[in-house]
Amino acid sequence: MSERSEPATSSAEPLARGERMDSATEAFVAHRNLLFTVAYEMLGSAADAEDVLQETWLRWAGVDLATVRDQRAYLVRIATRQALDRLRTLHRRKESYVGPWLPEPLLTSPDVAEDVELADSVSMAMLLVLETLTPTERAVFVLREVFDLAYDEIAEAVGKSAPAVRQIAHRARSHVAARRPRDVISPADTRAALQAFQRAVETGDLQDLFDILAPDVVLLSDGGGRKQAILRPIVGAGKVARLMTLGFKRLEVEVTVEPVQVNGCPGLILRLDGEIDGIVAMRVEDGLVSGLYFVRNPEKLSRVERETALSR
Numbered sequence: 001m002s003e004r005s006e007p008a009t010s011s012a013e014p015l016a017r018g019e020r021m022d023s024a025t026e027a028f029v030a031h032r033n034l035l036f037t038v039a040y041e042m043l044g045s046a047a048d049a050e051d052v053l054q055e056t057w058l059r060w061a062g063v064d065l066a067t068v069r070d071q072r073a074y075l076v077r078i079a080t081r082q083a084l085d086r087l088r089t090l091h092r093r094k095e096s097y098v099g100p101w102l103p104e105p106l107l108t109s110p111d112v113a114e115d116v117e118l119a120d121s122v123s124m125a126m127l128l129v130l131e132t133l134t135p136t137e138r139a140v141f142v143l144r145e146v147f148d149l150a151y152d153e154i155a156e157a158v159g160k161s162a163p164a165v166r167q168i169a170h171r172a173r174s175h176v177a178a179r180r181p182r183d184v185i186s187p188a189d190t191r192a193a194l195q196a197f198q199r200a201v202e203t204g205d206l207q208d209l210f211d212i213l214a215p216d217v218v219l220l221s222d223g224g225g226r227k228q229a230i231l232r233p234i235v236g237a238g239k240v241a242r243l244m245t246l247g248f249k250r251l252e253v254e255v256t257v258e259p260v261q262v263n264g265c266p267g268l269i270l271r272l273d274g275e276i277d278g279i280v281a282m283r284v285e286d287g288l289v290s291g292l293y294f295v296r297n298p299e300k301l302s303r304v305e306r307e308t309a310l311s312r
Helices: 017-030 032-043 046-060 071-095 110-114 116-122 124-130 135-146 151-158 162-177 187-203 206-212 237-249
Strands: 213-222 255-262 265-272 275-285 288-295
Touching: 017 032, 017 046, 017 071, 032 046, 032 071, 032 116, 032 124, 032 135, 046 071, 071 135, 071 151, 110 116, 110 255, 116 124, 116 135, 124 135, 124 162, 124 275, 124 288, 135 151, 135 162, 151 162, 187 206, 187 237, 187 255, 187 265, 187 275, 187 288, 206 213, 206 237, 213 237
Parallel strands: 213 288
Antiparallel strands: 255 265, 265 275, 275 288
């Protein structure tokens, strides 16, 4: 499907090349955070999302702006197509990934947490749920449920008819609803669980850690074959508590824990002798930690020392 929209009804004369490029740059910069967020939610990788932005810019720079009715929708359409292409490549890459694959964590600003829907959509737990969708289902779900695009706009972005997109959206919503966290937990409850987890890690108290874990808690650890990590999910409060406390006790280095905002939710940066070793994000349900996501792969830690701007 062509990326060119129908000609606008404006009678404005074509822009001179320099003026057109300035206008194109201004529009792209204005929507850059939105485009990054779209690409990141589809891919779970900031590095790949940045590549999508570069590809989007190259295509946008060649567009006749006089033919574009809605610059935001047009840019989202380009970015979605580029992300879909890359998502299929990522799927093949993940098939040979060493151990569990987790999304690349982002250090986010407080305003992301204040937007409850945005924070939920970029949380580690939700991104893992989105991983269970097909590429087209994921694109449709993200564009409709998170960014509220019209069905006809989504249809152009994914190369489907509007009725087909409605069916895909319904199927994706049902799929996500069956797998997403059961309750919306307040940030205060999540912070309380995180603080308890932090104290348990710092003191090595097995009972303190056990008390805040759900009976069926799941720990996923992503080292990507570059750092030691658990190669399969660990399930159960007893197993997870013992693994976490004994693991840190065995380290003959100084372990420090710093509370941060990770993907719009409270998280922890773990440092060994002052160097970042990993990021811990968590899923909280009914006041207990039901999911722990420990990212140690160095390739996924490049953005945890500076905030990443996200927007809808």
